[in-house]
Amino acid sequence: xxxxxxxxxxxxxxxxxxxxxxxxxxxxxxxxxxxxxxxxxxxxxxxxxxxxxxxxxxxxxxxxxxxxxxxxxxxxxxxxxxxxxxxxxxxxxxxxxxxxxxxxxxxxxxxxxxxxxxxxxxxxxxxxxxxxxxxxxxxxxxxxxxxxxxxxxxxxxxxxxxxxxxxxxxxxxxxxxxxxxxxxxxx
Amino acid sequence: xxxxxxxxxxxxxxxxxxxxxxxxxxxxxxxxxxxxxxxxxxxxxxxxxxxxxxxxxxxxxxxxxxxxxxxxxxxxxxxxxxxxxxxxxxxxxxxxxxxxxxxxxxxxxxxxxxxxxxxxxxxxxxxxxxxxxxxxxxxxxxxxxxxxxxxxxxxxxxxxxxxxxxxxxxxxxxxxxxxxxxxxxxxxxxxxxxxxxxxxxxxxxxxxxxxxxxxxxxxxxxxxxxxxxxxxxxxxxxxxxxxxxxxxxxxxxxxxxxxxxxxxxxxxxxxxxxxxxxxxxxxxxxxxxxxxxxxxxxxxxxxxxxxxxxxxxxxxxxxxxxxxxxxxxxxxxxxxxxxxxxxxxxxxxxxxxxxxxxxxxxxxxxxxxxxxxxxxxxxxxxxxxxxxxxxxxxxxxxxxxxxxxxxxxxxxxxxxxxxxxxxxxxxxxxxxxxxxxxxxxxxxxxxxxxxxxxxxxxxxxxxxxxxxxxxxxxxxxxxxxxxxxxxxxxxxxxxxxxxxxxxxxxxxxxxxxxxxxxxxxxxxxxxxxxxxxxxxxxxxxxxxxxxxxxxxxxxxxxxxxxxxxxxxxxxxxxxxxxxxxxxxxxxxxxxxxxxxxxxxxxxxxxxxxxxxxxxxxxxxxxxxxxxxxxxxxxxxxxxxxxxxxxxxxxxxxxxxxxxxxxxxxxxxxxxxxxxxxxxxxxxxxxxxxxxxxxxxxxxxxxxxxxxxxxxxxxxxxxxxxxxxxxxxxxxxxxxxxxxxxxxxxxxxxxxxxxxxxxxxxxxxxx
Numbered sequence: 003x004x005x006x007x008x009x010x011x012x013x014x015x016x017x018x019x020x021x022x023x024x025x026x027x028x029x030x031x032x033x034x035x036x037x038x039x040x041x042x043x044x045x046x047x048x049x050x051x052x053x054x055x056x057x058x059x060x061x062x063x064x065x066x067x068x069x070x071x072x073x074x075x076x077x078x079x080x081x082x083x084x085x086x087x088x089x090x091x092x093x094x095x096x097x098x099x100x101x102x103x104x105x106x107x108x109x110x111x112x113x114x115x116x117x118x119x120x121x122x123x124x125x126x127x128x129x130x131x132x133x134x135x136x137x138x139x140x141x142x143x144x145x146x147x148x149x150x151x152x153x154x155x156x157x158x159x160x161x162x163x164x165x166x167x168x169x170x171x172x173x174x175x176x177x178x179x180x181x182x183x184x185x186x187x188x189x
Numbered sequence: 190x191x192x193x194x195x196x197x198x199x200x201x202x203x204x205x206x207x208x209x210x211x212x213x214x215x216x217x218x219x220x221x222x223x224x225x226x227x228x229x230x231x232x233x234x235x236x237x238x239x240x241x242x243x244x245x246x247x248x249x250x251x252x253x254x255x256x257x258x259x260x261x262x263x264x265x266x267x268x269x270x271x272x273x274x275x276x277x278x279x280x281x282x283x284x285x286x287x288x289x290x291x292x293x294x295x296x297x298x299x300x301x302x303x304x305x306x307x308x309x310x311x312x313x314x315x316x317x318x319x320x321x322x323x324x325x326x327x328x329x330x331x332x333x334x335x336x337x338x339x340x341x342x343x344x345x346x347x348x349x350x351x352x353x354x355x356x357x358x359x360x361x362x363x364x365x366x367x368x369x370x371x372x373x374x375x376x377x378x379x380x381x382x383x384x385x386x387x388x389x390x391x392x393x394x395x396x397x398x399x400x401x402x403x404x405x406x407x408x409x410x411x412x413x414x415x416x417x418x419x420x421x422x423x424x425x426x427x428x429x430x431x432x433x434x435x436x437x438x439x440x441x442x443x444x445x446x447x448x449x450x451x452x453x454x455x456x457x458x459x460x461x462x463x464x465x466x467x468x469x470x471x472x473x474x475x476x477x478x479x480x481x482x483x484x485x486x487x488x489x490x491x492x493x494x495x496x497x498x499x500x501x502x503x504x505x506x507x508x509x510x511x512x513x514x515x516x517x518x519x520x521x522x523x524x525x526x527x528x529x530x531x532x533x534x535x536x537x538x539x540x541x542x543x544x545x546x547x548x549x550x551x552x553x554x555x556x557x558x559x560x561x562x563x564x565x566x567x568x569x570x571x572x573x574x575x576x577x578x579x580x581x582x583x584x585x586x587x588x589x590x591x592x593x594x595x596x597x598x599x600x601x602x603x604x605x606x607x608x609x610x611x612x613x614x615x616x617x618x619x620x621x622x623x624x625x626x627x628x629x630x631x632x633x634x635x636x637x638x639x640x641x642x643x644x645x646x647x648x649x650x651x652x653x654x655x656x657x658x659x660x661x662x663x664x665x666x667x668x669x670x671x672x673x674x675x676x677x678x679x680x681x682x683x684x685x686x687x688x689x690x691x692x693x694x695x696x697x698x699x700x701x702x703x704x705x706x707x708x709x710x711x712x713x714x715x716x717x718x719x720x721x722x723x724x725x726x727x728x729x730x731x732x733x734x735x736x737x738x739x740x741x742x743x744x745x746x747x748x749x750x751x752x753x754x755x756x757x758x759x760x761x762x763x764x765x766x767x768x769x770x771x772x773x774x775x776x777x778x779x780x781x782x783x784x785x786x787x788x789x790x791x792x793x794x795x796x797x798x799x800x801x802x803x804x805x806x807x808x809x810x811x812x813x814x815x816x817x818x819x820x821x822x823x824x825x826x827x828x829x830x831x832x833x834x835x836x837x838x839x840x841x842x843x844x845x846x847x848x849x850x851x852x853x854x855x856x857x858x859x860x861x862x863x864x865x866x867x868x869x870x871x872x873x874x875x876x877x878x879x880x881x882x883x884x885x886x887x888x889x890x891x892x893x894x895x896x897x898x899x900x901x902x903x904x905x906x907x908x909x910x911x912x913x914x915x916x917x918x919x920x921x922x923x924x925x926x927x928x929x930x931x932x933x934x935x936x937x938x939x940x941x942x943x944x945x946x947x948x949x950x951x952x953x954x955x
Binding site for chain 2: 025027028029030031032033034035037038040057059061062063064065067068101102104105157158172173174175177178179180181182
């Protein structure tokens with residue numbers, strides 16, 4: 003019986019000691035995958051000063067609302083439009099564009115212009131299967147006016163979907179990684 | 190705790206000294222009756238377990254008597270057409286001993302008072318075992334439980350299912366796996382219980398709060414998963430299951446070998462399950478395969494007065510999550526809901542891709558008992574390790590890095606002293622201790638959904654049961670103390686340490702009134718509590734599957750509940766009826782409250798929900814009615830109804846099961862008595878599910894699906910050769926191949942339920 007008693011106390015002691023010494027602090031996770039900044043740079047094809055649209059949400063989903071800044075575009079002008087993605091944390095900025103380019107065959111950007119008469123869009127890059135990606139594009143503004151530009155990045159979609167375009171892309175499956183709408187002024 | 194242990198040890202020492210031999214003049218007597226009809230069973234064999242000596246037979250009145258000098262004797266009763274029953278009897282009084290007939294196995298049985306220990310005598314119970322269990326085991330634990338009235342199923346597509354007891358689920362119910370509190374990540378609506386139903390020989394649901402005995406979280410009910418008893422007779426026995434199902438081309442093989450040698454009873458069990466993509470009437474559901482491998486080992490040394498047992502089980506599953514339900518934002522969700530069939534098409538395949546879950550659950554249990562004339566000591570220690578890895582569709586070759594990787598370690602220690610068993614005043618006192626740590630495996634590259642935390646909890650309880658001729662009364666009280674330490678990083682990656690202390694008193698009072706031999710009335714009022722779950726305290730961000738931003742609050746208080754359950758049982762030769770009703774009040778009910786604004790993220794705007802507290806009320810009723818007009822025909826009617834309200838905001842609560850009713854007609858075929866084929870039957874059943882109209886439309890993404898009627902068939906027979914039996918069964922689920930959606934499936938926004946499923950099952954006892 004003495005052994006049983008010693009055993010029980012030993013068990014109790016072990017459990018208490020174990021529970022105490024295991025309490026290590028967790029390690030912070032580096033969220034390498036998340037994108038919280040998108041820059042859209044409009045450079046006139048004929049040269050001249052570029053215009054930048056910016057979406058930035060440094061504290062991620064929730065928290066403070068994101069900032070969206072835009073500048074007016076000139077009417078009847080063709081622009082080279084390039085997209086840059088990054089993860090911003092404090093003063094650090096990690097580029098994420100290359101990650102999308104590496105997996106170009108699993109990704110595609112779509113550009114929804116409203117009203118459609120505001121400007122035109124065509125892709126200026128492609129993946130290894132010669133299907134568009136959308137990090138580089140050409141957009142040509144029409145008459146002056148106001149509207150919006152919605153940029154959607156789809157991941158794991160069926161890029162072989164027949165007639166895939168800026169209006170029917172939802173039917174190609176996959177899911178949305180980015181969905182940002184910028185107000186656009188053409189003057 | 191130290192004091193309690195000293196007390197416990199002192200008692201053991203005292204009892205040891207007092208053990209002396211008494212003069213031998215005892216008489217062990219009983220009356221064997223049919224568990225359903227309460228009619229005496231004549232000619233049943235009664236044999237003492239200890240010496241395996243001469244067998245007696247019961248007389249015309251079902252009575253028998255043995256001479257013996259022990260205070261308790263273990264006997265085994267056997268009779269053709271009935272299941273063998275083992276009883277431990279005190280000397281000097283005549284007990285009524287029910288035998289369960291083998292033919293009446295249509296679905297659930299209600300356990301009668303003789304089989305129920307203290308603490309459950311006045312509660313509403315339902316059990317499933319044998320043939321009814323074999324029929325549903327292959328579908329997983331939740332679906333097995335869902336065949337009982339009052340229990341429904343919450344699904345996440347075809348691969349994840351959780352039991353709902355009288356409207357409550359997840360952390361508001363408790364599962365006891367072989368007597369140990371199942372500690373997994375129950376808070377997740379898409380986290381199924383990590384238990385292999387093939388391990389169990391019986392599943393019992395306590396449809397009432399049982400917090401006094403089991404502690405926190407037993408608010409809505411308790412599920413008891415019980416493996417068969419270890420053998421106490423020499424020899425080796427085995428049980429083999431082989432099942433195949435057409436939908437998902439599922440195959441299951443399960444085997445169990447048990448034996449008894451040199452005083453040690455043992456059992457080893459292994460289950461392997463594999464299934465592929467599930468088919469709805471019109472299309473395959475992409476990535477809905479499951480691969481499961483489970484095993485358990487047990488060994489025990491059992492004497493009449495003392496014994497000990499060791500049990501180990503491992504559950505291991507790898508399951509796919511329907512690809513079409515994986516969405517990136519609200520627009521994706523709305524598009525998925527508006528398309529009549531999933532955008533992601535698929536063919537049949539066994540391959541499991543991301544998104545998927547890989548879950549392992551290990552359980553080690555060591556328990557023992559020591560019986561003395563004054564009372565019985567029981568203790569058990571349990572260790573559980575739950576590892577949950579969830580793999581998501583990720584960028585940059587990160588598919589093999591889990592998005593969530595949680596390790597939950599739990600130690601439990603329970604000690605119980607029971608006295609006065611079989612006397613007018615039966616008492617039970619107990620202590621429960623728990624140590625738990627939840628650790629995120631670093632390196633997921635994603636902020637943990639729930640933080641690292643450590644829980645130390647202790648509780649003590651006392652239950653008294655007073656038995657008179659026509660009634661039993663029960664009362665119990667419990668005190669719980671729970672400490673939780675949390676270490677997590679806030680949004681700015683600053684380490685934060687928080688400590689919370691919860692304490693609570695729970696109580697129960699109830700009575701069972703045996704109006705006459707056929708009619709019993711039970712009523713119980715029980716309180717229960719639940720501390721807030723880690724996700725309710727610390728969620729902070731996007732819940733992908735739900736397309737919502739969810740925010741926890743670490744100022745949440747414990748939920749407090751009172752549940753009143755009532756049941757009326759009627760048993761005659763031909764009819765058995767159980768009507769159960771309940772009313773429950775939950776103070777500080779934690780729920781996801783929708784906020785007025787939406788929040789913009791890089792994936793677009795999302796609705797925002799905060800975990801808040803309100804007061805809720807649930808009420809409902811369920812019934813089971815069985816009528817057997819002749820040996821050939823049986824009918825069974827069942828129904829379940831739950832009503833739930835958020836009292837503070839006068840609104841309906843979400844995820845409350847709609848009203849359901851089912852009707853079964855069964856034909857038993859009589860075969861020549863000399864034939865080795867026995868118990869052939871065929872049954873057709875019809876399940877009606879109403880539309881859930883009691884919902885808040887603006888809080889849901891889509892209106893609740895329409896009601897539906899399902900037709901199911903099953904039939905079976907068995908072949909007996911000496912002690913060996915082979916059960917053969919065949920069933921068809923969704924006979925009409927109906928395309929329908931169910932309100933209780935969280936994937937109802939995306940796809941139909943599964944179509945027709947043909948299932949063949951074989952069970953062999955050697």
